[in-house]
Amino acid sequence: MYYCLMYRNEWLKGSLKTIILKLLSDNSRMYGYEITRMVEDLSENNIQLTEGALYPALHKLESQGLLRSEKVNIGKRVRKYYSLTTKGQAEASKNLEEYFGFVRTMIVLLSNKPATT
């Protein structure tokens, strides 16, 4: 059976773009289901993307020109593959760097106690 999300949805929401861009920069093209599985594997099952969040995010990134998609017929099914555009590649590395910077800052912020004077 499946379980619900381990992390709060609002945290994931802010990270979704970063996750998608990173995975697509490591893999030339992926489809939605493949992304959800890889996120589960890489996060050791601690993060499960929901379809309701993933697909709209993919479509939004595509409309922003960061992703392109191609449809491939597999028997009776149509599979939609996403890959990074040149613009998307640049954004992916910039986004990842910023994200790491943000996480480092958060760790500093949340682990330091205010100095008592």
Place this chain on the structure above:
Amino acid sequence: MSLTEIQIIIIEQELRESGLDHLPLFDEMVDHICCMVEANLNLGCSFQEAKQLAFEKLGPKEINEYQKQTDFLLQQNKILMKRITVAVCFIAGACLMISSFLYAQNVPSIMPLSNYEITSTFGMRTDPYTKEKRQHWGIDLKAPMGTPVLATADGIVITVENQPNGYGKYVVIEHEDNYQTRYAQLSEQNVAVGSKVTKGKVIGLVGSSGRSTGPHLHYEVIRDGKRIDPISILEDS
């Protein structure tokens, strides 16, 4: 393990019943669920179990969220168009009166039957056939066999079809402002695809075709691609 054509059709059918059929992302969703079902099959589930697990994971909440998000995306272009329309109307004061008149004619704000009894409302209910809880995407109006069914707004007929395992004989009318109305379980369809209809025109007769327990009209209102409670936009409400 790859799904057979029949199994894919079954999954498509079930997804349609969940109310995702009108989305441009339908194909993508079918592929996604097929992948989930295949993964479950590989764990040793039967097809039936595998499918049930996949849909359980998807769940009504997920489907709702998905719809909300994609409706938003679809509307982004429309919003710009609407803004332009609104601006023009403000400049010409008379335009406002005309558009409010058109609104009354274009919005499905009347009931499709003159005499009826509401036997099932919009929302979650127990399916009379399978006894399962699921969303009811319209309202059911009980009326004698052969009662005339009226178009609830001006529009153009876009579908006249028969779905023996679902809607039965049904008609879909497209209205302005992104409204559509669906009239199902009919005994007769009295319009053809492409015909123009005006508010109050007879488009068919009440019947019990398709998945139905007796003579009634199953009536749906679709706004911006999403089914809404028909009662909520009635003139007097």
